[in-house]
Amino acid sequence: MKELSLNILDIAQNSIHADATLVQILLDETDESLTLSIVDDGKGMSEEFVSRVTDPFSTTRTTRKVGMGLPLLKLAAEQTGGSLAIESRERTLYPEDHGTKVTAFFYKNHLDFTPLGDVVSTVVSLVQGSPDVDFLFRHTFPDHTVELDTREIREVLGEEVPLSSPDVLVWIRETLTEQYEGTDEEDE
Amino acid sequence: MKSLEELKKIREKMQNKVILREGSAEKRIVVGMATCGIAAGARPVLNTFVEEIAKRNLTGTVEVGQTGCIGMCRFEPIVEVFEGDKRVTYVYVNPDKAKEIVEKHIVGGEPIVEYTIGAAEK
Numbered sequence: 040m041k042e043l044s045l046n047i048l049d050i051a052q053n054s055i056h057a058d059a060t061l062v063q064i065l066l067d068e069t070d071e072s073l074t075l076s077i078v079d080d081g082k083g084m085s086e087e088f089v090s091r092v093t094d095p096f097s098t099t100r101t102t103r104k105v106g107m108g109l110p111l112l113k114l115a116a117e118q119t120g121g122s123l124a125i126e127s128r129e130r131t132l133y134p135e136d137h138g139t140k141v142t143a144f145f146y147k148n149h150l151d152f153t154p155l156g157d158v159v160s161t162v163v164s165l166v167q168g169s170p171d172v173d174f175l176f177r178h179t180f181p182d183h184t185v186e187l188d189t190r191e192i193r194e195v196l197g198e199e200v201p202l203s204s205p206d207v208l209v210w211i212r213e214t215l216t217e218q219y220e221g222t223d224e225e226d227e
Numbered sequence: 228m229k230s231l232e233e234l235k236k237i238r239e240k241m242q243n244k245v246i247l248r249e250g251s252a253e254k255r256i257v258v259g260m261a262t263c264g265i266a267a268g269a270r271p272v273l274n275t276f277v278e279e280i281a282k283r284n285l286t287g288t289v290e291v292g293q294t295g296c297i298g299m300c301r302f303e304p305i306v307e308v309f310e311g312d313k314r315v316t317y318v319y320v321n322p323d324k325a326k327e328i329v330e331k332h333i334v335g336g337e338p339i340v341e342y343t344i345g346a347a348e349k
Contacts, residue, residue, distance in 0.1 A: 048265055048270060049262050049265050052260070052261075106261075106262055107262050108262050160270055160274050161270065167273065167277055167291065168260060168293035192234060195231050195234045195235060196238050199241070200237070200238050200241045200242070203291075204237070204241060204286060205277055205278075205281030205286050206237045206240070206241070206281060206286070207234070207237055208281070209281050210233060210234060
């Protein structure tokens with residue numbers, strides 16, 4: 040993947056396939072590091088599955104919906120000296136509190152750091168593809184936060200207007216772009 | 228957030244229209260968005276379609292959707308256009324081709340044969 044934002048798009052799709060109702064995409068940036076967390080309230084994975092999910096060669100056809108996504112993210116993190124962690128609680132074992140959290144830690148100044156890229160397009164693409172799922176996107180810089188919560192948008196739009204309406208998607212893109220323009224550490 | 232007022236205006240505008248149920252649009256554009264599609268450049272293609280449809284006020288008559296891997300990864304980004312029982316499959320799509328597909332096929336009604344999988348396989 041040429042941009043981390045593409046990995047984010049790919050991994051968030053796993054959350055959607057796991058029947059999540061809320062997917063949180065959290066980016067925490069310092070001068071040296073970037074921490075990415077993707078947190079969902081989906082059906083979760085078994086301990087056994089979590090233990091082999093980042094190994095591309097253990098993926099079989101029945102587990103194909105996870106496929107290459109996590110191995111690629113792990114590689115992107117580890118090649119900067121960082122790491123990837125996955126925590127998951129299966130719905131069958133934790134009916135009240137289930138879901139998966141994927142956390143990737145990157146050293147930003149490492150030569151092999153993949154630039155974040157167009158994360159705004161990633162958010163727009165996710166909402167477009169899954170208008171009934173809620174997304175919380177938050178990108179925290181030392182002195183600024185960029186945030187979008189589709190639950191707030193849904194509240195304004197009511198039930199009749201889908202979040203995938205082109206006008207709404209354009210609004211989401213403009214809102215996020217405007218917030219990024221307010222940051223000092225502008226990403227392309 | 229930017230302006231919730233603008234969102235309210237979108238809501239009012241949309242409420243004046245009859246919102247079409249999924250599948251009732253005249254044409255449907257589907258972009259492959261699995262790992263293979265994303266890595267090959269599907270995201271800007273998808274967003275180009277979404278923007279072009281909004282810009283041309285085709286919301287309601289044209290639907291833009293996403294799908295997973297359809298098993299032809301080497302042709303990604305793949306875009307399928309459905310109209311009635313007809314399907315046209317475009318391969319190696321990029322944002323410029325996407326714009327052209329909207330202009331000539333979606334609006335003009337003429338599929339662009341040279342961008343289709345049939346042409347690519349020759």
